[in-house]
Amino acid sequence: MAEEVTVVGHNKTPASGDLTVYVDGKIINRFESFSISHSMDVVPISFSLQYGLSEGVNDNMLIKKLKKTNSDKNGILPVGKKVRIYLEKELVITGYIDSTTEAYSHDSHTLSIEGRSKTSVLVDSSTDKPTGTLPTNLVTLYDIADYMFSCFKIKTEDLSGNKAPKHKLAEYAQIDLTTKPYDYVSMLSQFEGKLLYDDGRGYMIINDVASKASDTALTDKNSKFENIMVHRTTLGRYRKYRFVINSYGGPAGWGSLIDDVVSSDQNPDDLPFNKNITLVSTSGYPEDGNTDGYRMFTQDLANYTASVNWGRGQTVTALASGFIDPTTKKIWKINTLVHFNYKKPYIKGDYVVQSVTFFIDQFGGKKTELTFVKKESLIIEPVTLAPPIDGVNTKELAEAEQPPNAKENK
Structure with a gap:
C-alpha cells in the first residue's frame, strides 16, 4: 500500500536529497516517479510527477491533511499551482502545473501531474507588440528579447561573448498579429548564430555554442x-x-x-x-x-x-x-x-x-x-x-x- 502524500517543509526549508519539489511554497514528497526534460531546441522545460495514493484516500481528504485554507476542489495538486523542482540541490525548473490525472484500477490509485516552465507563456501566447518592423532603438539581440519577453514577466540574460549584433535586426524581421514571442526571437537568434533556451529559474538565455x-x-x-x-x-x-x-x-x-x-x-x-x-x-x-x-x-x-x-x-x-x-x-x-x-x-x-x-x-x-x-x-x-x-x-x-x-x- 502506498503511503500518503505529505508536506515535509516550506519555502525556507533548503532543498536536499535527489529530488525536492515545492508546490505553492510547500515541499511535497511521496513521489513514485518523475521526469524532467530540457532541450536546446524546445522551450519550455517540461516535467511530470506521479504519486501513489493509499487505498481509500481521495483528493478532498488530502486537501484536509495538507491543511488547505482555500476551497479548491480540483485536487491535491490543482492546475495552475506554481512549482519549483530541485535535483541534487540545484534548481532545474520554475513553472506551473498544466494538467492532472487521477486514476483508479483494481489495485492502484495514482495521481499524475504534468507541467512546464513559466517560459511556456512565450510559446503559447501571441505578442501584443505593434505590427511591422521593430523600433530602431532596439539594436542587440538582448534588446529585442527583453522587448518581446518582459511584458510576460520573463527575464532575459545574454551570456554570449560577443554582444554586438551582426545584422540590423530591427529592420529585417516583421511582426504580425499572430507572431509568437519565442518563435520570433528564436529566428533572429539563428541569424546571429546564437542559442536561445530557458533555464531552471524560468529565464531566457542567449548564449554561444559551448566552446571549452x-x-x-x-x-x-x-x-x-x-x-x-x-x-x-x-x-x-x-x-x-x-x-x-x-x-x-x-x-x-x-x-x-x-x-x-x-x-x-x-x-x-x-x-x-x-x-x-x-x-x-x-x-x-x-x-x-x-x-x-x-x-x-x-x-x-x-x-x-x-x-x-x-x-x-x-x-x-x-x-x-x-x-x-x-x-x-x-x-x-x-x-x-x-x-x-x-x-x-x-x-x-x-x-x-x-x-x-x-x-x-x-x-x-x-x-x-x-x-x-x-x-x-x-x-x-x-x-x-x-x-x-x-x-x-x-x-x-x-x-x-x-x-x-x-x-x-x-
Whole structure:
C-alpha cells in the first residue's frame, strides 16, 4: 500500500536529497516517479510527477491533511499551482502545473501531474507588440528579447561573448498579429548564430555554442552509461539549400527580380544525386535599401539550416546512471561541450549536450537520457559554402550537380 502524500517543509526549508519539489511554497514528497526534460531546441522545460495514493484516500481528504485554507476542489495538486523542482540541490525548473490525472484500477490509485516552465507563456501566447518592423532603438539581440519577453514577466540574460549584433535586426524581421514571442526571437537568434533556451529559474538565455570541454574526456570506463548508440542518417539533409528571397515591397525594379542564395551540405557525396531543396525567405526588405545586408541576412539562414541538418544527421544518445556528469561532477546540462574518446562504439571528437531528461521510478532508480550533437551542427558557418548566385540560374545549379561522366555520356 502506498503511503500518503505529505508536506515535509516550506519555502525556507533548503532543498536536499535527489529530488525536492515545492508546490505553492510547500515541499511535497511521496513521489513514485518523475521526469524532467530540457532541450536546446524546445522551450519550455517540461516535467511530470506521479504519486501513489493509499487505498481509500481521495483528493478532498488530502486537501484536509495538507491543511488547505482555500476551497479548491480540483485536487491535491490543482492546475495552475506554481512549482519549483530541485535535483541534487540545484534548481532545474520554475513553472506551473498544466494538467492532472487521477486514476483508479483494481489495485492502484495514482495521481499524475504534468507541467512546464513559466517560459511556456512565450510559446503559447501571441505578442501584443505593434505590427511591422521593430523600433530602431532596439539594436542587440538582448534588446529585442527583453522587448518581446518582459511584458510576460520573463527575464532575459545574454551570456554570449560577443554582444554586438551582426545584422540590423530591427529592420529585417516583421511582426504580425499572430507572431509568437519565442518563435520570433528564436529566428533572429539563428541569424546571429546564437542559442536561445530557458533555464531552471524560468529565464531566457542567449548564449554561444559551448566552446571549452572539460579536461576529462568521456570514455568507455568513466561515462557510467548503461547503453550508448550512434545514429547516422541522410534524412532531412540536402546537397544544396537554395533560399529564394521574397522581395515584394522593395524599391522599384527590385520586386521584378527573384534573388537567391545557396548553401551546401558538408558531405554532399553521402546524398543522392540532385537531392536539393528550395525554400523562401520572407524577411522584410530593409528600409535603408541595403541589399547586400539583406542578402547576408538570408545567407546566414541558409548556412544555419545546412549546418544544423548535417549535424543532426549524426547524433549520439545515451542512458546514464544517476544525474551527474562525470566530467564536471555536476548534474548534466544542455550546451555543455563533451570530448568523446570511445572505442565501442567508436566516437571521437567534440559533441554538445543537446537535450537532457532526468527520471526516476521505484524500480529503475535514477537515470538520465542524453542526446549529443556535433558541435559543428550549431555553428552558423558550414565547412563547405557555395557562393551567392545573382538571380535564379537553374542551369548553373543543374550543371553543378552533373555526375563526373555526364559529358562523356552525351
